[in-house]
């Protein structure tokens with residue numbers, strides 16, 4: 218199956234037409250400062266193409282995980298300010314998503330102008346499991362496009378989400394694949410069609426249950442899974458160890474125990490950290506010490522210690538696996554890399570990826586941000602993907618709602 222492309226839409230003619238574009242502007246922020254603008258830069262080419270062709274562009278995007286109601290800290294303002302700085306075409310942000318402000322701004326849009334609607338997740342219907350609720354929100358988004366609108370999905374990072382702005386709008390408008398989605402899918406398609414072994418998957422980050430879910434389908438596909446970041450504590454707990462105040466999803470312990478049981482039959486080896494950097498509290502200047510992974514509660518911080526990075530022995534163990542691999546996929550920082558004291562594990566893994574002969578893919582908003590803020594260059598990796606969860610689910614072989622809905 219194939220999707221229609223942005224170039225086809227442009228060839229059809231878009232001057233004066235409203236084109237709804239789903240972009241991924243979910244950038245990491247420090248207050249209102251964008252700490253990595255990778256996703257903004259990646260979203261720019263499609264918006265420019267449409268603007269140059271004279272379309273009236275309406276952009277939908279999310280930031281963070283607000284609870285279905287407006288919250289200033291999840292406003293798209295910083296991301297859109299950065300977009301406007303980088304763009305050589307007019308970009309503005311509507312004060313709401315489908316309310317009076319958005320309607321008025323959309324109605325006044327001129328050819329070649331880009332209007333970003335406020336965070337779609339400020340409306341609970343965006344992520345609702347109820348089809349009718351999502352449909353009602355999608356109808357409101359689509360109504361902003363008049364009677365000759367089109368939809369372009371360029372938000373690769375969100376193609377695994379069956380959300381109104383990703384999925385439902387595509388069932389209502391002529392829909393096209395954006396160039397970013399196209400490029401990302403091409404790289405991952407080649408990777409899955411011809412995976413060179415050993416195939417090592419490195420998992421970390423803080424979206425623990427999301428990432429644990431993908432392991433199910435990676436068993437048997439990956440030769441080795443290196444477990445770091447927030448999810449490592451659920452693995453340690455599954456092995457019977459205490460993890461003090463570290464990030465733990467207790468309800469996931471049986472899931473992990475099941476994975477550990479099935480792993481050897483499936484031909485997949487898990488490598489779990491042997492040491493952990495434990496902090497007195499979640500802060501950049503927290504006291505910290507490195508302890509054995511099975512003795513987190515024996516650190517001087519006792520039951521209140523929080524594991525914020527993998528230790529140096531674990532990093533060396535992981536680096537060795539990466540060096541012996543022929544394909545490496547990495548999603549999720551090994552620790553809280555935003556704090557220098559807890560960035561060493563992530564830095565060591567990034568370094569190992571730059572030194573291996575393997576084809577390397579780094580996926581995820583924060584993972585991409587980590588390699589850049591730690592001083593690495595995009596060119597040192599095979600591919601830096603804007604989507605972590607999305608690329609993992611693609612590699613699992615799962616059908617992604619945001620992609621299949623574009624298939625004709």
Ligand SMILES: Nc1ncnc2c1ncn2[C@@H]1O[C@H](COP(=O)(O)OP(=O)(O)O)[C@@H](O)[C@H]1O
Pocket residue numbers: 421422423424425445446447464524525526548549550551552553554555580581582583584585605606
């Ligand atoms: N041990 C840990 N405890 C808490 N948070 C962690 C830990 N290790 C990593 N993180 C956090 O995980 C976040 C990134 O997670 P995630 O969103 O899953 O990654 P990505 O965006 O690359 O998919 C980072 O902000 C990092 O600080």
Ligand SMILES: O=C(OP(=O)(O)O)[C@H](O)COP(=O)(O)O
Pocket residue numbers: 241243281282374375378580581582583603604605606607
């Ligand atoms: O940041 C994102 O995904 P990622 O952390 O898996 O790379 C995407 O913007 C999707 O966000 P979501 O995981 O809140 O749906």
